[in-house]
Amino acid sequence: DTEVTQTPKHLVMGMTNKKSLKCEQHMGHRAMYWYKQKAKKPPELMFVYSYEKLSINESVPSRFSPECPNSSLLNLHLHALQPEDSALYLCASSQDQVGTGRYEQYFGPGTRLTVT
């Protein structure tokens, strides 16, 4: 089973709200990723977790706060977002927990976020 699930599918939030995006995989992968994708652009890497520890933070603003409670779950906590943060947020996982680059990433369906 190569499935990554994400909830919710759609989210509308105001600039003062706090919300969380959730991601889950049961493939035994120990590397998990958050990406942001704007319309007609490729995905942009935000964070990488390896063995539940944050390995890469691509200089993401602190209003985005990732969390990896266990090896199957990945959360993205959102607070005080701006309208320009509206995008598709994709979660992915892979076997590549040691950074060889050789393994494909499996993506979830994404959460379409609108900030009003």
Next chain:
Amino acid sequence: AQKVTQAQTEISVVEKEDVTLDCVYETRDTTYYLFWYKQPPSGELVFLIRRNSFDEQNEISGRYSWNFQKSTSSFNFTITASQVVDSAVYFCALSEAYTGTASKLTFGTGTRLQVTL
């Protein structure tokens, strides 16, 4: 720095036509990995193929085939007898190897393929 170029922004074909999506990459690594992903309108990126830098064999999977040529740094993707369900954005990506505790994908800008009846 790594770079992936997909020069074709949009391609429109009529069903049953063959279509080739181009991908050119740049890297200083001797070991690297190339990928193709499909993103249908639903939004999920679907993994199609992985190729490592030591394996220049072309690959065929049903109507899909891939041509990897190190000499020209290209990894092109051909769909034979295209179908409406092939309509999607296709991304070529290059993986950095041995970056420590995590790897990163460099994506091309994508090619939007529209297949009409």
